[in-house]
Amino acid sequence: MDQPLQKRSTGRLMILGFLSPTILLLLFMVAYPIISLVYYSFHNFSAMRPADGMSWAGLGNYEYLLTDSAIWQRFVFTGKFVFICVTMQMILGIFVGYQLQKTFRGRDFLFTALMLPMMLSPVVAGFLWRYMLNSEWGVVNFLLSGIGLPKIEWLSQATPALWAAAVVDTWMWTPFIALLATAAFRGIPETIYEAAEVDGASPAYVFFRVTLPMSAPVLFIALILRLIDCFKQYDLFVAFTGGGPGSSTETVSFAVAKTAFSYFYTGEASALAVILLCIIMGLAMILVRHLSQMGER
Amino acid sequence: MKYRSTLLASAAVAGMLCGTAARADTTLTFVWHAGTCADAIMDIAKDYPDKTVKVVPALVPYGPEWHNKIASEFAIQGDAFDFAMWDSQSTAEFAGGGHAVKINDIFDQSTYLKADIFPASSLSQYGEYPDGSGQFYGLPVNQDAYGLMYRKDLFENPGEQAAFKAKYNRDLKVPETYQEAKEVAEFFTRPDQGLYGWGQMGGRDYDFATTASNSYLWSFGGELYNPATMEVEGYLNSPASIDGVQAYVDMFKYGPPGSGNWGFDEVNASFQQGQLAMAMQWFYFNGSNADPKVSTVAEQTGFGILPGAVGRDGLFRRQFSVGGQGMGINKYSKKLPELVKFMEWYFQPEQQTRYAAVCQTGLKAVLESPEWQGLNSYNRQFSTALQYLNDYWHLPEYPVMLDILQEEVSNAISGSKTVEQALTDAATRHERTLERAGYKIDRKGGAPEVPDTVISPAGQAEVTPVNQ
Structure with a gap:
């Protein structure tokens, strides 16, 4: 009787021993910053003016932010940007992934080439596209003029700027969806397709009733990752539009970074970061739960 | 005894070597935006007679990253840089936060660096905080x-x-x-x-x-x-x-x-x-x-x-x-004596004439010299333009x-x-x-x-x- 108990406790100790470095690291790298963030969010405090000290603000920072129409404007823009980008990237990514799962000559080269935009830094991509979309000497307007279309002031008007940013983000991240989609599509057993063919299913029927449902968990993970990433998009906009014109392309993450490191309103920036964190975590929890249910089915 | 003497001599030589090595390691790091003027400072600094001191740039692109790099270092009270060129209007932020060295103290102690080697309006524009107080936290290193x-x-x-x-x-x-x-x-x-x-x-x-x-x-x-x-x-x-x-x-x-x-x-x-x-x-x-x-x-x-x-x-x-930048000193720098010596050398007319060949100096002696005004097709206009400058909120x-x-x-x-x-x-x-x-x-x-x-x-x- 004693031996299994001893074995069990030794096993537990081993598990604890293996886990403890990770747990400690997580506590230090995640728990401590989050606790600090929440603590600062209830205070008026500027890291730039330490001599002014820190004063208790209660819910003041939250109240200020949530009643500030400028912040709501950032949320609305972020929502629009996320929706447009994720929709375009999922549709295009699935389409490209579906084509790339087929075996054809030069497929591997094409696959690698398509991944290139994803390997660029968003800041570099931002500057690159900023010049390409320059209304006077940018290549995009040059091509538009070449086919008789009028030049577009891409970055000096709010609506074209939103679409231009969405196009750049889609250009960068569609390959990511395509990569995961290809992997998911290739993971579906060939016999299922053969059975569908024997049953006389059309290619569209096979795609919508076999391919997509069977690869849904992977595609769902891709969707979650892109949603989170799009929601916290900051660096692209810094280089691409600077948040303008006006504040029409300023995301919430952009506002957090600016409040924290340009204004040095540390308390207010912390409160905004907490709000953003709650939204992203809430969204992720809903989606992960849905993913689990999908797995159970 | 002989052994002891040898040991002492070795220790002395080692100490001297260490001392030399430590002096050779003195680096004065500055933050600025990348460009012609930062390159000019680097070129001039290569001729600084004290070869144990090296001037090292930490350059960033012009724009918010530049301000934020300086501000972030101040926020953590760090000494990753010793001096920085910042926009005139940032003086209030950095001096107001208590992060910049008050230049008046340097004026008091230095035999060369004095307020009157710069045009009064430039010194005020690039370094005074609060306005009209006579307290300076920056020198007009690059007027614009x-x-x-x-x-x-x-x-x-x-x-x-x-x-x-x-x-x-x-x-x-x-x-x-x-x-x-x-x-x-x-x-x-x-x-x-x-x-x-x-x-x-x-x-x-x-x-x-x-x-x-x-x-x-x-x-x-x-x-x-x-x-x-x-x-x-x-x-x-x-x-x-x-x-x-x-x-x-x-x-x-x-x-x-x-x-x-x-x-x-x-x-x-x-x-x-x-x-x-x-x-x-x-x-x-x-x-x-x-x-x-x-x-x-x-x-x-x-x-x-x-x-x-x-x-x-x-x-x-x-x-x-007004454009350009003032040179401010990081209060958390541990190399203030070396930096002041470098500044006393750098703000001499000889160095500033070299600088003014490509950028706009703040040294009165150079700005007023006919040679500088006739050096190119725009210096004369620049010296006239200085009287029309205005600035943001300080x-x-x-x-x-x-x-x-x-x-x-x-x-x-x-x-x-x-x-x-x-x-x-x-x-x-x-x-x-x-x-x-x-x-x-x-x-x-x-x-x-x-x-x-x-x-x-x-x-x-x-x-x-x-x-x-």
Whole structure:
């Protein structure tokens, strides 16, 4: 009787021993910053003016932010940007992934080439596209003029700027969806397709009733990752539009970074970061739960 | 005994070597934006006689990253850099936060570095905080001012002159007022020939739009706020301020389509390609704009002083944004004695003459020398331009105030708000910012239509020509 108990406790100790470095690291790298963030969010405090000290603000920072129409404007823009980008990237990514799962000559080269935009830094991509979309000497307007279309002031008007940013983000991240989609599509057993063919299913029927449902968990993970990433998009906009014109392309993450490191309103920036964190975590929890249910089915 | 002596001798040699090694390791790190002037400092520093001291740059692109790099280091009270070049308006933020060394202490102790080796106005502009206090936290290391560049070949072309005279009933000349500039810009705007009349910055980034719009605002007699009462309402959105910013927004009609989001790079590129007849640009860039290897129109480029404006009160004012940077010292640096020695060497006329060959020095001895004024086609105008400089708020809340004004002016440029609406919104948000920071706003109301008349009167009855 004693031996299994001893074995069990030794096993537990081993598990604890293996886990403890990770747990400690997580506590230090995640728990401590989050606790600090929440603590600062209830205070008026500027890291730039330490001599002014820190004063208790209660819910003041939250109240200020949530009643500030400028912040709501950032949320609305972020929502629009996320929706447009994720929709375009999922549709295009699935389409490209579906084509790339087929075996054809030069497929591997094409696959690698398509991944290139994803390997660029968003800041570099931002500057690159900023010049390409320059209304006077940018290549995009040059091509538009070449086919008789009028030049577009891409970055000096709010609506074209939103679409231009969405196009750049889609250009960068569609390959990511395509990569995961290809992997998911290739993971579906060939016999299922053969059975569908024997049953006389059309290619569209096979795609919508076999391919997509069977690869849904992977595609769902891709969707979650892109949603989170799009929601916290900051660096692209810094280089691409600077948040303008006006504040029409300023995301919430952009506002957090600016409040924290340009204004040095540390308390207010912390409160905004907490709000953003709650939204992203809430969204992720809903989606992960849905993913689990999908797995159970 | 012999063994002991050898040991002692070895220890002494080792100590000397260590001492030498430690001295050789003295690096003075500075933060600035990358560019010609930072390169010039590096070149000059190579000749610093004390070879145990190395000057090391930590350069970033011009824009918010540059401010944020300095500010972040101050926030953690770090010593990753020893000195930095920061914008004049940042002095209040950094000195107000207690992060910058008070230069007065260095003036007191140094035999060479004294306040009077710099023009008083420059020292005040780049280093004084609070305004008028006589306390300095920066030295005018790299002065700059907004300037005007124009195509001499177009202005001197007899055909163009005759056509202009026929259309506007006056001679074609480099404009002295924005009213004149508008007509000249309109005259040269010929999209079918790929030529536009006017180029200026309007970008949302950092201070791109507002350094330009403020130059109009002040010239029309507007003001950003009333420093005595801290009122913004009635000043920033005064009729004169609206006139100024409206004139600025209207000038985009004479620039290439989409120029409303331009930064200095785009203004330079467009001018250098021969697309613009005139452009509003910092003197800082004149070196490259006058270089035939860089600009296709370098030989035809003239450099002048920005126009002023006749305001609604009938008075003429010429005011434009100060540029350039002051050199400030990190309070947390552990190398202040070495740095002061370097500065005593660096601010000697010999080094500053070298620097002034490519950039704009703040040393009086060089600025006043005929050799420097005749060195190129724009130094003389630059020394004249210095008298017309004006600046943003010298308040620690500058980054917030700037961002708000940038956003609202950008809204006016894109047309999403009228100029009046944008400036009124900016004024409301500025007052909210000031109140949150603890300022008491003494709302007296009744600001005049032309607030310059009660803040810092600069109006003159006659237009004073400077570009002839």
